[in-house]
Amino acid sequence: MVEQKNVLLLVAEHDLEAAQLILNMKPELPEMVCYHSVQAVEKCLKAYLAINDHEYPRTHDLGQLSVLCRRYDENLLAIKDDIDRLSRYGQSIKYEDALDLDYAEAKNSFYIAGGLVAFVKQKIDVVEKR
Numbered sequence: 001m002v003e004q005k006n007v008l009l010l011v012a013e014h015d016l017e018a019a020q021l022i023l024n025m026k027p028e029l030p031e032m033v034c035y036h037s038v039q040a041v042e043k044c045l046k047a048y049l050a051i052n053d054h055e056y057p058r059t060h061d062l063g064q065l066s067v068l069c070r071r072y073d074e075n076l077l078a079i080k081d082d083i084d085r086l087s088r089y090g091q092s093i094k095y096e097d098a099l100d101l102d103y104a105e106a107k108n109s110f111y112i113a114g115g116l117v118a119f120v121k122q123k124i125d126v127v128e129k130r
Contacts, residue, residue, distance in 0.1 A: 001050040005124065008047035012117055015040035019110045030106035034089035037106075037113035038062065041086055044120040045069055051127050062087045069120075072127075079119055082112050 019036035022029050038060075045065040049056040052072045059065065066083045070076045089101070089109045 001053050004050040005047040008043045008050060009121070009124075012040045012043035012047065015043065016110075016114060016117060019113065023106060023110055028103050028106070030101040030103055033106035034101055034109040037109040038086055038090035040113050041083070041116045041120075042090075044117045048072070048120050048124055048127075051124050060090060062090060069123075073123055076120075076123065079116055082116055086112050086116065 015036040019033045019040065022032045022036065041062055042060055042065065045062065046056040048069050049065070054068065054072070056065070056068070062083050066076060066080065086109060089105070
């Protein structure tokens with residue numbers, strides 16, 4: 001599961017890098033920034049489950065993944081509000097609402113994702129040091 005964790009974290013970093021690059025592009029593509037932001041957090045949560053030897057489900061539901069992660073550390077409840085905010089973008093980009101996203105929402109999703117990824121990576125470090 002350690003190898004899975006490493007791959008998931010690497011791809012999460014790539015998603016964040018892609019979101020940042022797209023955020024600075026013209027024309028603006030806010031739905032793509034939101035997509036990669038959500039993907040980064042999804043992969044990071046799955047990495048946390050993997051490092052805890054928990055086989056993660058094949059889901060894109062950040063809420064479900066964060067509930068599973070809280071089984072191993074209740075302090076992950078602290079990120080629930082940000083998970084909920086980011087989940088909105090994950091659902092929006094799959095439907096016609098994606099075209100209603102604007103630059104401010106894209107920027108917000110990117111910053112939320114960056115904070116969540118950093119927080120979950122710290123939790124992964126704690127597990128690895130045990």
